Amino acid sequence: MIPRHATSGPVLPTVPRWPSWRRLAALGCLALLLTALGVAPGGASPVVRAGQLAWVGRLTAARVVAQWPRPGWERLDAGRVRVVYRTGHRQGAEWVRDYALESLPRVARMTGLPIPAQPVVFVVHASPEELARTFGWDPRDPPLGLYAAGVIHVADPRTWASNRDTFARLGPVPHELAHWLLDWNTLGNYPAWFTEGLAQAVDRAVTGFTFGWAGTCPRVAWSDLNGAFASLPTDQAYGAALCLYDRLTERGGGGALPRLAEALAAGEPFAVAAARIYGVDPARLLPGGSGR
Template sequence: MSRKARLVARLTLVSVLVSSLVLMKIPTVPNLYINSLIREINKRVLVWYSYSRGMDALSGERFIVFYHAGRQREAEMVLTAAEGFYPALAENFGLEIQGPVPVLLYDDRESLNKSFGWPADADTLGVYWAGSIRVLSPDAWINSADERDYYRVFAELGPMSHEIAHLFVDYLSMGNCPRWFNEGVAQYQEHRLTGFHFGEACSFPLEKAFSLEELAGFDTLEEQNRAYHQSFSIVSFLVETYGWPAVVSVLREFGRGADLEDGLKRVFGIDPNTLDGEWKRWVRYR
């Protein structure tokens, strides 16, 4: 067995053993702790994997960017954006993330999509997964000879603010956040920091609205732009009506094991049907 194979086997064994101990000690909501355990193991495995592949690394205060030779300029831009967005997001979520967050820079869209088993032409700029962030090289999608405009485009249209917001949601909710709610929160923070959105929050076409039951299958919906727009609109409604701290409180309730219905009741005093009706009235009459 090769050294690499032995290390992978050991990491797998450690994961199984620790997961078993967690289940024995915390039988009430084991999935939350297993999600957190997997996240921390994945972060360390990705760092080891990147170094073992001979990738270069650029370290900041909160992030470490891994990249292939010849991509240092882009890695520097990714690190600058990540470190720049972090303080505002940490303040907004009321949380500090311990340890460096690994960011893996992919040279082209095909290799990024391949790492998740997606079609080669999937329109992806970045992905958050289990404590790590995967990013498409800015050179693969930005066409600008002006250095200042190049950096501006990446900061405003790139994935860093959005994916780092997912990072905070994951930590607060311990991985127990409805997918549409997660996307709505990430978009809300992205819009706040960069101005980007899939559509104005208060102008969603209600005749095309998904039910909350349909939104529960977020990734299976064919009209993804509409799903993103609706999730952003609903979270924006919650922020405007109840305040951003209340949304953070819902994420913390998810982290204690609450489902969507319980989280809404505990923080807002409403159920999913009431949320749907109040949101639609907000869009209709705002």
């Protein structure tokens, strides 16, 4: 997630439809637990495994809450995409659904990460300000989208984009889908900088969108990048994340990410798995690292 940029249309009648999502949620939870508890390879860390089990619990709870039928919210289902939206925001929800259906296979192809059997859940909030308030942030500097615990939250695109093209070009959908795919395929086992590097790289490839810091490689200590990512200045943190992600991808090639995800899902610590698969200690690729 990154705060980025900052019009309601006719409302079509809807009939709330709540198919057997409880059963699907339960099956999803079971599948995740079985995967997490499966036979771990020699490189699996008990600490990572414990974190992955906690991740399964958090993710399952958040997804159930997001989809729980409640007054003032409705739902759209289409293939692997599920959109829960504020009543009155049907058209924005359709924009999100359509662009997510179009983007998901592209993001999966580009990253090499498999699309989970569980649908990706979007929550469409009434506006960027409402989205910010939901997460306790300053509504004067709202995000357009964010990924949290298995759910992608976005603001109704019709409140900030004049048309679908603008929404596709500037919107958060491919970026947040990249976060979702990585999270599901690793059972939550990766550092924040890595998912932000990946999501920016996906955004750049799908929409051409880049931030001002793209192409820079700010100097950041490896310990700060991993231990204090959220408290670093945004341009330093996200610039270093993209730079390091790109340098790793240069070393490993296109097929490295799915192999890395497989090792991470099996409980291997990130730094160990990355060093093995990319053939280099990631810390050495940082500006000022001993390898560059």
